[in-house]
Amino acid sequence: MMASRDPVAIQTRGLSKLYRRVTALSEVTVTVPEGRISALIGPNGAGKTTLLRVLSGLARPTSGEVAVLGGPPSQDPAFLASIGFLAQELPLYRRFTAEDHIGIGAHLNSRWDGPYVRQRLESLGIPLDQPVGTLSGGQRAQLALALTLAKRPRLLLLDEPVAALDPLARRQFVAHLAEAVADGGLTVVLSSHLVADLERTCDHVILLAASRVQLCGEIDTLLAAHQVLIGPSKDTTAIERDHTLVHAVRTPRQTTLLIRRNGPVADPAFEISDVGLEELVLGYMGQQAGPASAHLTMIGEGQ
Amino acid sequence: MTWLVWRQHRTQAYFAAAAIAAFAVLLLITGRQMASQYQAALTACAASHTCGNLANTLNLGSPVVSFLVTLTVAVPCLMGVFWGGPLVAREVETGTTQFAWMQSVPRSRWLAAKVGWALLAAAAWGGAVSALVTWWSSPVNALKQQNFQPSQFDIQGIVPIGYAVFAVALGITVGALLRRTLPAMAITVAVFTLLRLVVGQDFRSHYMTAVTKTFAFLHHLPLPAGSYWQVSGGVVGPGGHISSSTLAGSGAHLSIDGLPVNLVSLPAACRNLAFQSPQKFFPCLTAHGYHGFIAYQPADRYWAFQGVETGIFVLLAAALIAVTAIVILRRDA
Numbered sequence: 001m002m003a004s005r006d007p008v009a010i011q012t013r014g015l016s017k018l019y020r021r022v023t024a025l026s027e028v029t030v031t032v033p034e035g036r037i038s039a040l041i042g043p044n045g046a047g048k049t050t051l052l053r054v055l056s057g058l059a060r061p062t063s064g065e066v067a068v069l070g071g072p073p074s075q076d077p078a079f080l081a082s083i084g085f086l087a088q089e090l091p092l093y094r095r096f097t098a099e100d101h102i103g104i105g106a107h108l109n110s111r112w113d114g115p116y117v118r119q120r121l122e123s124l125g126i127p128l129d130q131p132v133g134t135l136s137g138g139q140r141a142q143l144a145l146a147l148t149l150a151k152r153p154r155l156l157l158l159d160e161p162v163a164a165l166d167p168l169a170r171r172q173f174v175a176h177l178a179e180a181v182a183d184g185g186l187t188v189v190l191s192s193h194l195v196a197d198l199e200r201t202c203d204h205v206i207l208l209a210a211s212r213v214q215l216c217g218e219i220d221t222l223l224a225a226h227q228v229l230i231g232p233s234k235d236t237t238a239i240e241r242d243h244t245l246v247h248a249v250r251t252p253r254q255t256t257l258l259i260r261r262n263g264p265v266a267d268p269a270f271e272i273s274d275v276g277l278e279e280l281v282l283g284y285m286g287q288q289a290g291p292a293s294a295h296l297t298m299i300g301e302g303q
Numbered sequence: 304m305t306w307l308v309w310r311q312h313r314t315q316a317y318f319a320a321a322a323i324a325a326f327a328v329l330l331l332i333t334g335r336q337m338a339s340q341y342q343a344a345l346t347a348c349a350a351s352h353t354c355g356n357l358a359n360t361l362n363l364g365s366p367v368v369s370f371l372v373t374l375t376v377a378v379p380c381l382m383g384v385f386w387g388g389p390l391v392a393r394e395v396e397t398g399t400t401q402f403a404w405m406q407s408v409p410r411s412r413w414l415a416a417k418v419g420w421a422l423l424a425a426a427a428w429g430g431a432v433s434a435l436v437t438w439w440s441s442p443v444n445a446l447k448q449q450n451f452q453p454s455q456f457d458i459q460g461i462v463p464i465g466y467a468v469f470a471v472a473l474g475i476t477v478g479a480l481l482r483r484t485l486p487a488m489a490i491t492v493a494v495f496t497l498l499r500l501v502v503g504q505d506f507r508s509h510y511m512t513a514v515t516k517t518f519a520f521l522h523h524l525p526l527p528a529g530s531y532w533q534v535s536g537g538v539v540g541p542g543g544h545i546s547s548s549t550l551a552g553s554g555a556h557l558s559i560d561g562l563p564v565n566l567v568s569l570p571a572a573c574r575n576l577a578f579q580s581p582q583k584f585f586p587c588l589t590a591h592g593y594h595g596f597i598a599y600q601p602a603d604r605y606w607a608f609q610g611v612e613t614g615i616f617v618l619l620a621a622a623l624i625a626v627t628a629i630v631i632l633r634r635d636a
Contacts, residue, residue, distance in 0.1 A: 053635070077407045
């Protein structure tokens, strides 16, 4: 595993967030290098929203360290200008038009690309002069995304950004994001509970489950480090000793193992295949659901 | 920020401006009529030497307009409920704080602009309504000398500005604490009304020590000059105040020179005379060492009282805004 040479956009250490007695984040340690599109994946209630809100500065951690673009999230205008955060609820002023929102952005931001929003909405056929409340859910999502991008942030934090979009619009939006990242100077973290939406575009993944990090790293590195073994139902102690077992499905006739590899797999009884992101994610989520076997696995840069 | 505040609240501002313009037209027309009616009555009574009784014989203005003017006592509360209550609460409720707070402007500036303009608007509108009412009431004030009485004191001069600023600050703070608009509005009404009643009834009369005047019965009551505010009154016996309007106990009451007196507390020798022979009743009381008194705030303290009451509510408003700032800046969005 190669240590990444890119500067770090997000670094948290032992980050925890408690709401009264409910733990939303527990000992979250993640690193996202600059220039990545990171998929923040996890089931509902895993803490994805809380993590994004802490990174944006909207919420404060209960304990632990957070560094975003080199410093802790703050109310400093320069920090705010460099962060684009879009909440899942797509918070917009329902009685204002898109044009009103462009005006607000122009007044409240030192760096603001109003023409970009207009052009983007026009190309999508979204009216600029209608109250936002009268737009469809998908149109509102496109407007909110365009307004978030118009700040020209260095870090984009998007909470379930594609949830309100139809499949075609999802694909187009993710492609649009990839273009923006390719233009340089932008890092994206976007959350979703659907892996399929993100697999094509993301190059980094953070898997949260039950407020803990299950997996964090470059997708390619992670996929290369894992393998699926399918074989007869037999004793797998030897494999478990040599490699790290992530998840096992045992039926009377067949055993399917997801392992993190330590060197080549020697057992000829098993058919060895590469793992896909969805399989990997489900494996780690299944592991988390299992009894007492849950443990933090950190793979990727810095190790 | 000012641009956003204006864009968000301009409809309210237009509506409030239209309401106040309509109110101004009404008061300017009826106020002028009333002023000339009063002048004419003064000229007429001077000719017939009956001006001493003018307050009892002259009815100024229409009852409808007078009623409308007394209703302005509710204006600060309405501003607190409809401007203050939703100001922060609605944005939190609809999530738009997450939009506003993620622009390149610190939350403190967002709050300062919103709260600053809201309080300024409250002061301006409260002051405008009060100025109109005060001007409109000037003939009534001159005739009835009642502008120190609670019902008039509360709607004239500068206190409505203090009330308005406080009410809006209260609405903002309750909204910021509860993060929900409707409960914030309801609690604002309740707390504002309660506090106004408590301050008006229990605190205001103690801003300065009341002046006490005593007088013998059957002599002309030496009324203080001008629009004084009578705080209490009653009868003083050899053992001190035996009864007053604020201390009246149970039992039969009668009125002596307009002051309520508890009959049981009077000497037995005089008690029966009260109904049998009023001519002997008062000399009997005087002979037993009884005399009347009133406690009042003189007319020339009117502006001092206005100042103190306004100051109290403005200081309370400042304290509330400090609480709001702590809540907004420290708590998660």
